[in-house]
Amino acid sequence: xxxxxxxxxxxxxxxxxxxxxxxxxxxxxxxxxxxxxxxxxxxxxxxxxxxxxxxxxxxxxxxxxxxxxxxxxxxxxxxxxxxxxxxxxxxxxxxxxxxxxxxxxxxxxxxxxxxxx
Amino acid sequence: xxxxxxxxxxxxxxxxxxxxxxxxxxxxxxxxxxxxxxxxxxxxxxxxxxxxxxxxxxxxxxxxxxxxxxxxxxxxxxxxxxxxxxxxxxxxxxxxxxxxxxxxxxxxxx
Numbered sequence: 001x002x003x004x005x006x007x008x009x010x011x012x013x014x015x016x017x018x019x020x021x022x023x024x025x026x027x028x029x030x031x032x033x034x035x036x037x038x039x040x041x042x043x044x045x046x047x048x049x050x051x052x053x054x055x056x057x058x059x060x061x062x063x064x065x066x067x068x069x070x071x072x073x074x075x076x077x078x079x080x081x082x083x084x085x086x087x088x089x090x091x092x093x094x095x096x097x098x099x100x101x102x103x104x105x106x107x108x109x110x111x112x113x114x115x116x117x
Numbered sequence: 118x119x120x121x122x123x124x125x126x127x128x129x130x131x132x133x134x135x136x137x138x139x140x141x142x143x144x145x146x147x148x149x150x151x152x153x154x155x156x157x158x159x160x161x162x163x164x165x166x167x168x169x170x171x172x173x174x175x176x177x178x179x180x181x182x183x184x185x186x187x188x189x190x191x192x193x194x195x196x197x198x199x200x201x202x203x204x205x206x207x208x209x210x211x212x213x214x215x216x217x218x219x220x221x222x223x224x225x226x227x
Contacts, residue, residue, distance in 0.1 A: 009157065034215075044207065044218040051214070090159060104148075105216060109159035 002027040004093050006108035013081055014116050021076040021111050023091030032094040033074040034105065035065055039087045047089070050074065061085070083117045120144070121219035123208050129225045136195040138222050140208030149191035150216065151175075151183060154205040166191055198226045 007022035025031060035047040048059025055067040065076045074091060091108040124139035142149065148167050152160040152175075162175030164183040172183050180202060184192040191210075195202055203226045208219040 006159075036218075043220045044209075046215055049215065104150075104162075104165060107152075107160040109157060 002093065002106050004091055004106050004108040006089075006091055006111050008111045009109070010112045010114070012114045012116065015083055016080050017115075019076070019078040019081045019085070019113070021089055021091075021113070023074045023076065023108060024072050025074070025091075025093045025106075026072065027093060033065070033067060034092040034094070035059065035063070035074075035076050036090045036092060036107075037087050038090070038110075044090070047076070081113070081115050083115045086113060086115045088112050121208055121210055121217050123206075123219040123222050125222050126220060127223050127225075129227065130195075130198050131227050132199060134195075134198050134226075136198050136224065136226075138193040138195075138206055138208075138224070140191045140193070140210075140219055141189050142191075142210035142217070143189065144210065144212070144217070145188065146210035146212055146217075147188070148211045149185065150209040150211070151181075151191065151193045152207045152209065153177070154207055154221070160207065163193065198224075200226050202226050 003026045005024045033050040036044045037047045038044045047063050048057050048065055050057045050067045058064045063078050065074055067074050088110045090110045092105040094105050121142045130136050150165040151163045154160050161177050163177055163181050164172055164175050166172045166185040169185055169188050182194045206222045209216040
């Protein structure tokens with residue numbers, strides 16, 4: 001079965017530190033890749049997505065992610081985090097033909113990021 | 118802006134009660150989803166629907182059912198609530214590119 005792994009459950013950083021959150025998926029075919037973020041008390045919202053083309057994708061709030069097909073990875077990065085980036089981050093994959101329905105996503109278990117001021 | 122609304126933010130029910138969670142989207146999306154979110158487990162798909170009156174089981178459908186009588190509304194039903202169904206329930210609707218989430222319903226079953 002397809003799966004998504006996020007390597008870190010909880011990451012604690014100081015402001016201005018660089019961030020990289022790992023995400024690996026298990027599906028061998030064509031995939032669409034997403035990072036969602038959930039700020040405290042708010043609903044999940046899309047950070048960025050990759051469908052095709054340039055494997056380096058830029059999203060909102062200075063985040064970017066790189067798709068490396070050979071490593072089945074889609075790691076999220078930010079050069080300098082802020083206290084306001086404290087949130088939970090979810091990687092997700094839409095594997096073509098999974099579940100027979102367009103838009104069906106498989107989510108990782110999430111990584112909590114705590115940024116100390 | 119896409120809007121996905123859920124009928125309640127917080128709900129407290131007793132074991133054995135029948136529970137209805139309602140979700141409405143205003144963007145004419147065909148696909149709608151129900152997830153539960155638990156600490157350390159991420160989002161797990163309960164059911165999804167890709168058209169009116171159509172439904173598909175997700176990864177954890179046991180103890181749940183759904184109803185989609187109108188395109189904009191997708192209901193999750195707990196026929197007989199149990200304490201292990203205490204969780205955060207998230208509804209989403211999607212276009213081909215992205216899922217849009219509601220604010221969630223935190224359900225506590227006593």
